[in-house]
Amino acid sequence: MTRASVVGAGMTTFGVHESTLPDLFATAALSAYDDAGVDPADIDAFYFGNAMGGQTENDTHLAPTLATEVGLAGIPAQRFEDACATSANAFKNAVQAVDAGIHDTILVGGVERCTPETGKGTGEMTRIFASASHRQYEQPTGLTFPGVFALLTKRHMHEYGTTEEQLARVAVKNHGNGTRNPRAHFGSETTVEEVLDSPVVAEPFHLMDCCPFSDGAAAVVVTSDDRADSFDRPVDVTGVGHATDLVPLGLKPTLHATQAARDATTQAYDQAGITAEDIDFAEVHDCFTGAEVLASEAIGFFEDGNGGPAAAAGRTALDGDRPINPSGGLKAKGHPIGATGAAQIVELTEQLRGTAGDRQISDATRGLAHNLGGDAGTTVISVMEARA
């Protein structure tokens, strides 16, 4: 059943931007307004995501600031923070608010700057990202986020025999998709050899297994099922699941299961009345290549242990039977933390409208977004469907 509909979508290119957070966000928001054909007067709430502005740019209390920038001052505006799942959490809350009749039409979006344009280099940004791991029980070890996902992936490799070459194939596929996405941070192909020859960041991840530091913004206009018919190109949200797992890593019963993703997927599929078989494609949180393999199993695309071989066999390619990350994913499209969840919704919207151009999944009628936060402690799963 339709819980809410996306009637407008917009985003900046992801990459290196000199623009300020308000300038970047306005570009995405005005694009979403225009796509929906709405004015600020049509919006009655603003659900906004930014994960780290306080740490990266000494910029907080951003919801009313950005509301002012895009003509929304006066209405309720709130900021969400859930590490890399920040704007998917904002989206979930917007869908629930519209579904419950609390608001009619909501602007949802996120913005982040993570590149050296912030004045922060790799070491400083690595420290800021690590703030999403447990302050007392993990950060003092020097654990990094590539390290967190390395620990999850290494256990998967140990359990199932997943190989570095299989991981590299994820990067090759997503870079290929990224060449078809004009908004992607990386627009060039790569090869398994290039990935495996690139420097090791946190074993088993080479530099080319890792998403980049990116700047960018994304926004969508969410409205109720009954209002959606008055818009030109609505796409329906039929399920949104949200679950958490224990933090720190040592408390998680099964390290490589990413249990929050499994629980959120069950919720979303139950709401939509579907199973994994009914999903035509997915945008998943491939902050590292191993994360895509784990996600592909957690959302039910492949049996546990088959995610690596499936990626290597081309099953997740644009023309595979289980396409994943047609946008290029975080790996190639880029990962401006607080904008990533909203950007996944932008991609689902365009794919389900049939307007994704060179990266269009043929006959796509139902898609899934998997947005993970922190050490897989949070995951939000959204299911969207083309409007009948």
Add this chain to the structure above:
Amino acid sequence: MSANTNESASVGYEAWTDALRSGSVLGVSCADCGATYGTPVAVCHDCGSRDLEPVDLPTEGTLHSVTRINVAPVGFEGPYYVGIVQLGDARITARIERDGADTAPEIETPVVLSGVIEEDENGLPAPVFTVETD
């Protein structure tokens, strides 16, 4: 130990750091259901009980997972190894040390508690486990 600690969790962070600095690893065990956690929590995840008792975890265990970190955060100097160590029924995150090799040890390798590092900007300690050699 400050008075505030006694007012909050039955086993708090300060008890954990005190234990670590004196050569032991403090977990908690639920008096009601028996669940064991490698790091203290105020409420049992399995049954909801607040009756969590301190328990000394083994100081010898095995590597449940491990990585070599080459790109370190500001304040740390790579490369180094970080792992998840299995200690009886519980697991904790720790710094891993090994001699004579520049690749990560294998998963399931035996390790033993060998001390603490305090490289954190606020001096917070982390356990160090060393790969046992014959």
